[in-house]
Amino acid sequence: MSATTEGAPANGKTHVGQALRRKEDPRLITGRASYVDDINLTGQLWAAWVRSPEAHAKIVSIDTSAAKDRDGVVAVYTNEDLDMEAGLPMAWVPPGVTVNTPDHWVLAKGEVKHVGDPVALVIGDDRYAVVDAAEDVVVEYEPLPVVTDPEKALEDGSPLVHEKFGTNKVCDWSLGGGDLEAGFAEADVIIERRIVNHRMAGGAIEPRGVLAEYRGDRLTVWSSTQVPHFLRLFLAILLGVGEDRVRVIAPEVGGGFGSKLNIYAEEVGCAWAARKLGRPVKWIETRSEGMMVTHHGRDQIDYVRVGAKRDGTLTAWHSKIIADVGAYQLLLTPLIPPLSGFVMCGVYNTPAVVTDVTSVMTNKFPTDAIRGAGRPEATHMIEVVMDQLAHELGMDPLELRRKNFIPPFATGHETPIGVVYDSGNYEAALDKLLEHIDPAQVRQEAEALRAEGIYRGIGFSTYTEICGNAPSRAVGPGGFGLQGGGWESATVRVNATGSATLYTGTSPHGQGHETGFAQIVADRLGIDPQQVQVIHGDTDTGPWGLDTYGSRSLAVGGEAAARAATKVANKVKAIVAHQLEAAPEDIELREGKFTVRGSPDKGLTLAEAAGAAYVTMDMPEGMEPGLDEQSFYDPENFVFPFGAHACVVDVDPETGKVKVVRWVAVDDCGPAINPMLIDGQVHGGIVHGIGQALYERIHYDETGQLVTGTFVDYALATAAELPSFETDRTETPSPVNSLQVKGIGEAGTIAATPAVTNAVIDALRPLGVEFINMPLSPMRVWEAIQEAKGGVPA
């Protein structure tokens, strides 16, 4: 194996900012990594779930006898066997709002509410045999009326998903500021659009999986999760054991995109069964299960009404969001649609902005956070409507944007809705974008291509988003009411020989924390990133943490790591100062050595200081031994990355097929820790957005059957559909954290869908198409063309 030692940067250079290749990769490229399904325990049993084929039905009877009689079957459980007092948790209620939250049991109780709702749990000693046995569980259902359309679900007389509420409405929630009425009165032009932001999947290539073992009086759970700390907390509560007796390990996790940010029935059920049976229980999701019962995202119908003056000045923006949240509420379900409301001002100076959200239940699997979580929906609304408005006003879409951009700001800008953006320079990002792509040239190309029957269009998106969850000050009861703190923890332990271990409370699943965080710590300790081991995803190591989602890891967890490393460095400085008889404030870190300012020859390396700290010789009077420091960092504000994207598409009007031929992205997430990792996040984020815009759709038919239940029907983009991407950055420091960074994990996805939609509309305007909703499938595009031509599509 090549044991490349990454050289330290040249004098004066920092590890931060370098495109260091990843420390986690050697195990991943050689097949030596350990995902949940790669772990097996002695005496391990397998679980399979009997799932409802009905979208809504009464369970008349369940006959488990044939399944139980099969060889190798150890147990078959139904709801009656569960001795849990509570069901799966929902952890966010909008402040001051009544939320209709149904019970959500690990196994369905009395009725099933969506296809895939688990009815029985089969445990046996063989991976294949438990699936056979599940087939032998006979469930009699009495079908009940089904509702899958959220707008119909709000009508009087609609079938009710949960009878006891007398309505399908979950809650109404509003966020706004400014005088909307005055804004519309002032407007010369008002446009309205109905925008559909359809349901999509996370699509992590590793299916979910869980392995649970109850040994002695301790529960250990390996789960493909983004949130091991949350999972431990809720397992302890639901199973009635002390949190100290639960250990959750998120081993190598094969992607998440929000879909593994939850407390799932399978995790709780396997842990419960492992305790009951006294043997380890393992379950690995099949892809068709994953499409059914791993949470979905988006699924909004948005009614947008926007007012502007003739010169393009925005005067009022009202959005009414109808969010189809499915049959139950998972961990953060009611939070996600309101997250759109937090960024409905976008990058514009609109004086009055109001967002009204109505969340509705239907007979579908619940929605929750999927990459972007509320912000892609907001950005899609804003940026598509900006293009529509530009056309209405006869303005260039970029001129309309520039007219309304919030001017550059470095230390905070309060929007009318009360959200304070940290820093931004939207004009600069757009200017940089236009250094890479010339819209006039694309339009000339389009002109030429039309002669060949190809319709080329260009679309833009200038966005900002809210991430870095989350300042406890803002999310606590006094702020926007997002329950719970948003801090993150880090412990930096310098080992006696001078290498370091960072324990982070974040829990990566592909982002590259082991490399980026090592760069941050290495700079502060004067060692090489290769000497910094980053430990994550195990609740038995390090302090309590709040895991990875919402583009929070770097801006919150990375800052915690920086602070813990700085605490260590300060202790080192005190030791060095003592030994060299200097003042601690005169000690500086220079080229891997803690030296006295002005005397670069005199000094100690980290290893030498660590030796002193552990052997405890020649330490300052009263100083504790050891070199091990912790930080709990609670940010003062969220961070707000931003940028400008351009998409060029070619549309074949004969087939309706759209091809993305060029993508230019300028993103600003503050100074780069590792530019290579940023580019990677941006690439993947863009494709998540292109995927939703063009190919992906979680589609239920009117009877509540899931039509797109495998990767055959649910089309993830392949390499063949995509171009290479042109990426660049501007670097506007965030005033929120000392690293000056913002999150970048979701930005690409947030920016992407409106750029595609705007490009397709731009391409088709010569054919008379003025507006079209995603997904921009060949059928949808072809129909739009036919309608514009005056024909009625079949």
Added chain:
Amino acid sequence: MSRTVPVRLNVNGVEHHLEVEPRLLLVHAIRDHLGLTGTHVGCDTSNCGACTIHMDGRPVKSCTVLAVQADGAALTTIEGLATETELHPLQEAFWNDHGLQCGYCTPGMIMAAAGLLAENPNPTEDDVRHGLEGNLCRCTGYHNIVKAVLDAAKVKGASVSQESGVSS
């Protein structure tokens, strides 16, 4: 227990004799019986390619092959690609070019790419994109994967896969 049949598999140059159910998928034989867990399962429908290995020198999706169908075959998995001392040029290129994030699709992606380069040692970007159509990645947007495969193709030996046992 169902009826079992004997199967002989040569995996990464090592002979294995197994007794398996006729319905056992090759990927489960490799993972659960032989403990080579670098080959992954992502979809069950032959779409994602995470389970791609080489069978008698050609890439196959091992979730869609029965172990009994591989009886007597020579198989190479991701674990067989690097030598004790040296990564395969594709592995090196994926590392250098950040061609992976969560790593779950990576073994299948690398095996598919090795098959592609064996057939077409000097591919264009378009060749690579179409050649990898059968492998899904949700993290990278494929940009750096394509770059890595093109870079690997420039390295002497990337397509001469006999050395690493990739093709027969």
